[in-house]
Amino acid sequence: MPVMYCWECEDWVPCKVPENPTSDIYVWRRSPEQRGTLGKYPDIWWFERLRLCPEEHEVKTVEVDERLLDEVIRLRDLVELLAPASSALSRESKTLVKKIKGRNRNTNA
Numbered sequence: 404m405p406v407m408y409c410w411e412c413e414d415w416v417p418c419k420v421p422e423n424p425t426s427d428i429y430v431w432r433r434s435p436e437q438r439g440t441l442g443k444y445p446d447i448w449w450f451e452r453l454r455l456c457p458e459e460h461e462v463k464t465v466e467v468d469e470r471l472l473d474e475v476i477r478l479r480d481l482v483e484l485l486a487p488a489s490s491a492l493s494r495e496s497k498t499l500v501k502k503i504k505g506r507n508r509n510t511n512a
């Protein structure tokens with residue numbers, strides 16, 4: 404039995420294929436073939452699986468190319484790196500907007 408991560412149990416647990424999924428099969432599957440891609444990002448494709456953990460939680464997963472996982476990690480690292488600069492720019496722009504509004508009020512008075 405494959406060991407998978409269950410978000411509800413917050414642990415790696417052995418998961419089985421559900422005999423009678425409680426979810427409507429077409430709700431949990433994005434496509435009847437259990438696979439798909441996005442029109443906007445045709446390089447992203449996946450294969451879907453539904454498993455049951457020992458606590459009967461449905462574990463829905465999608466199998467993707469490992470390069471996509473690497474890209475997600477790189478993008479998260481980049482967001483983490485850029486977040487402080489973005490916050491500083493946001494604060495600066497708010498200060499500038501306040502100054503401009505203050506000048507306009509003084510000019511219009």
Ligand SMILES: [Zn+2]
Nearest residue numbers: 409412456460
């Ligand atoms: Zn679980």
